[in-house]
Amino acid sequence: MKLVVEILTGNLFYVQVEDDATIDGLKKEIEAQENLARERMILIVDSKDENQLITKEDDGASLADFGVQDGSHIYLFFNPLNIESPYYHLFTLPVF
Numbered sequence: 001m002k003l004v005v006e007i008l009t010g011n012l013f014y015v016q017v018e019d020d021a022t023i024d025g026l027k028k029e030i031e032a033q034e035n036l037a038r039e040r041m042i043l044i045v046d047s048k049d050e051n052q053l054i055t056k057e058d059d060g061a062s063l064a065d066f067g068v069q070d071g072s073h074i075y076l077f078f079n080p081l082n083i084e085s086p087y088y089h090l091f092t093l094p095v096f
Helices: 023-034
Strands: 002-007 012-016 041-046 052-054 073-078
Touching: 012 023, 023 041
Parallel strands: 002 073
Antiparallel strands: 002 012, 041 052, 041 073
16 A cells, blocks of 8 residues: 655655555655654554554554555654764754
């Protein structure tokens, strides 16, 4: 199935996954396609009834468990960088 993924900046991209894909499978596909760290991903499924937050604990669940189907819209957010990350210093401001 083909999914629409929107990041915080409003940019859209498409991801192709199998119909029986899991949340982790979707994250892996996004990581491979867009070079984004999957361990920082926060996904929200845009649903007609209500938006559903997908947490790290849900990684093993199927996309179908969250009502994801062909053409579904997924919002992609990111957890803040961990202070131990080698990239942390790139995103912090110096204190004067």
